[in-house]
Amino acid sequence: MSKIICVANQKGGVGKTTTAVNLAACLAEAGKQTLLVDMDPQGNASSGLGVRAGKKTVYEALLSECTLDSILEKTKQKHLLVAPADIRLAGAELELAGLDRREYRMRAALESVKQGFDFLIIDCPPSLGLLTVNALTAAQSILIPIQCEYYALEGVTALMNTIQRVKKGLNPTLEIEGVLLTMLDGRTNLGLQVVAEVKKHFRQKVFATTVPRNVRLGEAPSHGLPVNLYDNRSTGAEAYRALAQEVIRRNK
Numbered sequence: 001m002s003k004i005i006c007v008a009n010q011k012g013g014v015g016k017t018t019t020a021v022n023l024a025a026c027l028a029e030a031g032k033q034t035l036l037v038d039m040d041p042q043g044n045a046s047s048g049l050g051v052r053a054g055k056k057t058v059y060e061a062l063l064s065e066c067t068l069d070s071i072l073e074k075t076k077q078k079h080l081l082v083a084p085a086d087i088r089l090a091g092a093e094l095e096l097a098g099l100d101r102r103e104y105r106m107r108a109a110l111e112s113v114k115q116g117f118d119f120l121i122i123d124c125p126p127s128l129g130l131l132t133v134n135a136l137t138a139a140q141s142i143l144i145p146i147q148c149e150y151y152a153l154e155g156v157t158a159l160m161n162t163i164q165r166v167k168k169g170l171n172p173t174l175e176i177e178g179v180l181l182t183m184l185d186g187r188t189n190l191g192l193q194v195v196a197e198v199k200k201h202f203r204q205k206v207f208a209t210t211v212p213r214n215v216r217l218g219e220a221p222s223h224g225l226p227v228n229l230y231d232n233r234s235t236g237a238e239a240y241r242a243l244a245q246e247v248i249r250r251n252k
Contacts, residue, residue, distance in 0.1 A: 002114045003251050005177050006122040006139040008132055011155040014147040015182035017044045018217055019243075020123035022236070023143075025049075025226030026244035028080035032118040035072070038085035039106070039131050041092075045123040046084035049075045050224025053086040061109045062092055062134070063099075068109040077226055093130050102130065103170050107138035119247075128162045136166040141177035143247075148184040148194040148210075153201060176202075177250070180243065181210040209242040 007020040017040065024036040038045040039058060046053055051073045061068045061083070072081045096102045106122070114120055122135045136142065142163060146152050167174050179202045185191045199206050211217075214236035220227045228237045 002117050002120060003141070004110065004114065004120045004122065004139045005141050005143055005247070006124055006132075006135040007143045007145065008124040008135065008159065009144055009146065009155070010126055010128045010132070010159055011147075012126040015145045015180075015211060016126065017042075017048065017123050018221075019143070019145045019180060019182065019211070019240075020121050021045050021048045021221070022217070022226050022228065022240035023243055023247065024119070024121040025075075025077045025080055025228055026237075026240045027119050027121075027247065028077050029228055029241070030244055030248060032079065032248070033116065034080050035083065035113065035117045035120045036080065037068075037083045037106075037110075037120060037122045037135075039089070039135050040085060040123055040125040041087050041090035041131075042125070043084065043086040043089075044221065046073075046082055046086070047224065048221035049077070049080075049082050049226065051075060051082050051084050053084040053088075057088060058083050058085040058109075059088045059092050062089075062105045063095060064105075064108075067112055069113050072113070076224075076229060089131070096130050096134075103133050103137045106134040110138055119251075128158065133162070133166060133170070136163065136174060137170045139171075139174060141175045143177045143180060145180045145182045146198055147182050148191045150190065150194075152194045152198060156201075176205050177247070178207045179205050180207050183213050184210045185213055207243060207246055209239055209246055211236065211239045211243070214239075
């Protein structure tokens, strides 16, 4: 049974792509057949795994010009494939607007491949447009990264409203996989206050794992590697390894 999880937060700089890439890599490291779907026109999830988008990308798959299966690329992490994206995907918002069942294009694209994977992780763009709606409609659950900063919950209300609209009209079974606290500096009172505030807001939906500020997490994408391959023993690698185990346990 495959599980489709989208990683989304329209607020930039919260560790969304970092989480999508490294969660996918650590699920694969744990022996789970994993697919990372890059739905961000910036293509950072693809480049962060050392994958260059080819002639056909997620953009063409969304427009039914090719199958998703035909664009999958191998990565340096065993058991992990990626469906790459690049700036061409920015045009999809406009082109999808005039198509039938425009919100269901990613769900349809995933149908042909999902049985081959234990986990499918979708990296969403930092917006609540049609690409993110496609991801929410295709997914069974959403993982929300929240940065441990003063404005942590700013914008989360808009995201929750979008989730509710998608549940009501497009994907009634969509659930919150969990809320992940990122960039935590446990030495500061502010960081600990944000943790308490988010736990008060989301209760049992907050993952026990928190991701600390870690230089290696920032360096790894420039080498085209997930953090577990770049620095296996770094605190960033250990955090995402722990998160992967939590996700696996929640989906047994």
